[in-house]
Amino acid sequence: MAFALVDCESFYASCERIFRPDLKNIPIVVLSNNDGCVIARSTEAKKMGIGMGVPWFKVRESFLKENGQVFSSNFTFYGDMSARVMNMLEGFVPRVEVYSIDEAFLDFDTLKQNYNLYDFSCHIRTLVRQWTGIPVRIGIAPNKTLTKIAINEIKRRNIPASVLHLSNKKEIQNALAHTSVGKVWGVGRKLTEHLNKAGINTALDLAEINPQGIRRKFSVVLERTVRELRGERCLDIDDDISSKKQIVVSRSFGQRISNLKELRPIVSNFAVRAAEKLRNERQKCSQVSVFVRTSPFNRNKPQHSDLKTIELFTPTNDTRDILTAAKRGLLPIFKSGYDYAKAGIILNKFSDEKTKQYSLFKDPNEPKQNMRLMKYLDQMNNYETQIYYASQNTKKWSPMKQNMTSPKYTTNWYELPKVN
């Protein structure tokens, strides 16, 4: 019985290196939206002591002095590379849970018994590297929590093969003894403080506590973690992609926006994008929320943040209905005199696209519900044309202040890598 966790090594930094052979062995950092903080570091950058999440301005000078290379985040590109890796993984085993942009759980139970899981994982690693250029680590263990521990061990022990199979009790205990409790999956900073006060410092300490006692003193969730550390399996691979329950499209603005005339088209853009995502999931929604907020970092300016939820009587995934709801939601929460830094759209209460529920009463805002029209629009917008709704912002709206973004190597004809 085994699960595996495939974890892309310094994913964003590795992506940036794929089409930049000149950056081999050069320290790379990738910055968050608006170039605020460091969100990814190559091994070389980690060695320089650049911490995760540090504000860029604090390390900028020393990093550049050492000839480090800095990038603004290029999520279009990272997203495409991630899809390639995940696509490949789905070819190796039937059950894969894409856990984040750079992590996936694989169900190894489905493999034949006596299959050499270590060799198989090395094979996966080699092939992913060869095909996509992305280096991955693979941790194999009886359950999800322990695969996370295995990945930590690969990092801590700097295992050159980047594959580790925690297959017996002794190995697992040894790994747990070297993992601080704060690094255990699902144990946050607050909880770590509590546990440390109770004398629980390593993952092994945590594993040795009676799970029932943990439940009484802490929570069911932590009890589950303890059970998994002891080798039980409590969490299954969740390969059900239809389990999405909410769609959020929101962004921070590059520049503060203070009037409705400017804000409305941007919110419309979010609504259009959210509706596209909804149709992609083959779902309809019956709740649309809009929110706006000022920047919490701008302390000396007046603050305002609000959210308005619009209920739809009949579920819909027609962009025009979502747009109407978004506009209705924005009006009451917008107040002039504030510098808005962020806005967004949240879709909730999903139902399957195919089911149609008739209302006993006539819906005063009868949805438009033209699935065919939407399908054509989606198809056309997938190509090079772009069809806009009148309320949208048609300018190439740049959401972020970013100056060091790499090309969209894999998704834009005009930004393809060049070869001589």
Next chain:
Amino acid sequence: MKVNYIGKISEENLPAIFVPYFLESVHAGFPSPASDYIESPIDLNKHLIKNGAATFLVRAQGQSMVGSGITDQAVLIVDRSIKPSHNSIVVATIDGEFVCKRLKLKPRMCLMPDNPEYPPIFINHGQELEIVGTVTAAINKF
């Protein structure tokens, strides 16, 4: 970015390519006599890309491979999953730069341009050569 205002959309003025002609439900009257003979339209992606996860597009620059039909600004389809052999056209990195050349494994390994005006690139001691992938097609736009 291009902006197309197309006014009111109805099925009639959509480009033909997007209309699934033969997938429509059959209305009263005779069904199309052709509906049994429909094949899906030719798909260049399918034809040119065998392994999507491992395929990247790159743009060629210069005339060094003109003899192989790769002109300046051609789009090359590079498949990283295909192991190159003697005479394969490859994309490789040498001295931190991408190049597209023909791989020669004998008599001595080198990267051979397909243009007599360019010299072959031999790999010297201490130089690192990495084959990124095999070029499976070139698209030259006229």
